[in-house]
Amino acid sequence: MNKDGLWKASGGLVGLVALLVMIVAANIIISNIRLRVDLTGEKLYTLSDGSKNIIKKLDSDVTLKLFVSSSAAEVPIFLKSYAKKVEDLLQEYRMISGGKISIEKYDPKPDSDEEEWAQRYGIQGQQTAMFGPPVYFGLVASCGKTEAMIPNLDPRMEELLEYNITRLIYRAVHPDKPVIGVLGSLPVLGAGQQQFMMPQQPRQQPWQTFQQLRDDYAVMQLPPTVDTIDSTLSALIIVHPKELPDQTLYAIDQFVLRGGRALVFVDPFCVAEMETAPAQQFRRPETSSNLEKLFSSWGVTFTRDKVIADMGSASRIRSQNNQIEDSPFWLTLRDKNISRKDIMTTQLNTMMMPFAGAFKVNASSNLTITPLITSTDAAGLMESIMAQMGPANVTRGFKKEPLPLNMAVRLTGKFTTAFPDGKPKDEAAAKDEKKEDKPAEKESSTSSIKEGNSTVILVGDVDMLYDRFCVEQGEVFGFKTMQPINDNLSFFANAVEQISGSSDMIGIRSRGRFQRPFERVLALEQNARTEWQSHEESLTEKLRQTQQQLESMQSTKDKSQRSILSADQKRAIAKFREEEIRIKNELKTVRKNLRRDIETLGMQVKTINIAMMPLIVVIAGVSYGIYRKKKR
Template identity: 45%
Template sequence: MKKPFFANTLKATGSLIGLVALLAIVFATNIILSKVNLRADLTEERLYSFSDGTKELLSKLDREITMKFFFSSSISEAPVQYKNFGRQIEDLLMEYRLAAKGKIKIEVYDPTPDSDAEEWAQKYGLAGQPLGMIGPTLYCGLVGISGDIEVVMPALSPGREGQIEYDITRMIAQVGVAKAPVLGVLSTLPVFGSLQQSPQMPPQQSMNPWFSFADLRKDYDVRTLEPDTDLIPSEIDSLIIVHPKDLPENTLYAIDQFLLRGGKILAFMDPFCLVDALTAQQQPYGTPNASSNMEQLLSAWGVTFDSVQVIADMDASTSVYGKDNKVEQNPVWLSLRKENIDSDDIVTSEIGSLLMAMTGTFSVEPDNRLTVTPLVRTSENSAPINLMSVQFGADAIKRDFKSSYKEHTLALRLHGNFKSAFPDKAPDNEENSATVHLSESLNPGAVILVGDVDMLFDQFCVQESNFMGFRAFQPLNDNITFFANAVEQISGSETLIGIRSRGTTQRPFTRVLKLQKQAQLKWLEEERQLENKLNDLRVRLNSLQQTEKDHSQRFKLSPEQEQENKTIPRRRN
């Protein structure tokens, strides 16, 4: 009788031991797997995957960096979008910590009211956003610290969700650099407000610096270069070229060698620079050519710039004052919108509008050594026209316009290994190591080319006003933002150039929007057909009305008119 009892007891004991063993296995497996970095980004937009540029930068970190994230996570009144964005930033920072393999330390603070964390947030200069009139203050800012170097992003905005990887990686690059980037500026125009005087020329009125260049010295170590320079110093990291008109061969060679040493270039050229033409009108010794190009260099890069024609785009016409001071829609003054701008590139992802006038276009021959990225382009309803046609005004341009039915590139970026435009040229002083001739790139270089100079001039990008005795400027478009983004990219780490714009967590109903657009187009087509039929019927009735009839019957419809009139309601339905 006791045998079943011992059997059941043994069975229960075995089950208990098996359960304990299973739990031990699960616990041990969990410990082992916690030490293994098995992670996968399953989001369609790759929200938690780094670009190659970020990976390269993190792999080369040689100093420890502390990232302090201040986020008001405990405030219940905060908007849901704000909370989701904060959690996304925190998750992304943890990805940075893992990818940096111990070089980056992440600290997260919740700056509740009157707390030490809020006090530190205020000391770092983070921008808090009050919630209502008497509500708490929301914080979402980031501080990067390494040694005595400190970089602050006062406020992270959900509006920059697509660029957040670039912003954080740029901060890491800035924290890791102990000095400001050295930026060279070579211009034939007085962008810093100083005119070159010639002994043969009468004295000219001084000019203020262009607004787009006025603040460069706050963020960069700026070195100005003469247009006839024959050497670009090695300490210059990046170079801005404005209106390279009639540059001598020695200067072009210096630019060529600078690029081959791994330099980065931002160049603005123009088929007809209005600023240059306006300046020339003030000179009594004739009007020089207002176009600029670097044909010899561009040819070596596989690029052609049309410096004898300007682009006209009927879909981007701008309202300007024409002849007799009348407002006209001019297609060579381009008001470019989102559809003309690369929304996936960091330089242009936040650009909503650009104003470019008398702009030239670029064409590129395929070259597997270089990566070509068009940044700004026209619509397909565009075509190049000669400068003579422009002088006759907008009406003449429209009358003779014939679309090319293709897009034209107005700005682009080249990145990769370049070849020299002077393969057989040797420096004048071969003993000087700084001028050792290079026939191809030592390190990958980058060039951003823009087909308009005037877009940087004040009248084309900002509106000036006087506020309490001070000059104040209000942006008219995103020209300044485009310039600042481009300068920032060429002056930053090489790895920043390859960072893409990230996807967003906002998922629009693309299929519904597509169906709505198709339905709208169909409805517009049907409406157009009905309007055409109605207009035809009206013409026919008017024609019948004009036929001769008895004077006493002029207020009566003829049989033909009555028949046509009966068809109108039926055809309009």
């Protein structure tokens, strides 16, 4: 080899060594740089401002103990992946806390001390294999002597992951039960014998929604004539307020303006009122409720005398004449009605609201209005008296609204008082002064609060809390049981939890999902499924029509001949069977096309994933070669 060739070879070797040294040096330098960027579309690893505020306000150290069976062979791959995401999110909590939060991880192997600790904390072991050991995946927060836990971190609840972890930390730091005040005209907490009740009528039991409330809260009953509300209450629940005196309205007004949060249930036609009110001769109970004076100052209006008729949310019920019919007044609410953007409602599936009313937002309102439950686009308002006559009257006076109607909303922001002149005079004292012709003296308004920041949740239905519309009573081994029949209980529990905790808890958003679905494939499946469902419904309808035709033919025959098929019947049956075979063949074609479209799409994605990177390298190499050649 000549000197030039040797020089070129040694130069190339030196260049290669220099390149390797640069790569190693770059790795060392970059590894010491702490750079964290959340590139997920829904900011899965970025905490909400509400969580950050709660963490930054911690004045005590909190230890988060994660129990996960990471070494168990029985743990599914998706669960291990989800556990890693949870660990990453916990590290985000630790970094933001400034040393207030520490994280401990335990692997509860069978018969180990870690497994015993997990069981003592109440972490629930899940059986993933028939004969394998239980799998643990739970979280414990300890602050001093107080401990709170999530017994099972369910991947199906991942949208609530941040909310549940923040709530866990908050409960560990604030272990005392929040005090909830309950005010209204219905015996939701139970009632003894009343003046107009028959002697044989039993004592009214608490509604199941409020019975469960006592498990997590200290519940205080407030009289309908209360004139002051203690500021130590964590929240106020108002159920079916009817003709409250101004003193009580003023007390509610000032409670909200002091920062107290409220959950209000009003109703244009309360079925529970009809069923629980004592029987009184010559008198029908007033079934509507409203807080018109307060609502007006809050910038909303409630349809007190009108109920929502929603064709898209109609429920199938049995009428008074024992006929099955679809009632647009008994609303079965599903995904299209329930907000998926709010942490309070994101996990709810179905709800029931009979004879619900609507909230209309005034254009002058300065509050932030968040719809939680809405009607479909096929809804309108009808007079309550007309709705009570049954679904047959829905076409009379019905007018579809241009936009969906709000059945539950959350108001946040700066509220203004409904009593600008201060505390109203006691009605009895005002009457006495009027009799004595004394000039009415105005109360000093200097002690009244004129405005203040708060949160109020408004719901346009009371019956959703009533046992008949949210639970089903059963009996097991002689013990009465209550089984939820929808998510009404969950909605109530979520609302109470949100208004009774820290105000920062309300601002925590619903997180996205760590598992990103193949949306194009899902869309194809949904399109094919919709087409398949339409064929199935068509087949079912034709079957029903044929059966009606057969019954009609059979009814015209003599009793002695009913076991013999006529020629018309035979032709009808043959025709239906041909139609059935044709539709089944169409269904096979739909399924075949579905599989073909999905397989084609999958092959395209695989081709792109496999060929894209080599193609980029080839293009980069060719481009660099052309560039060097031109440079020479």
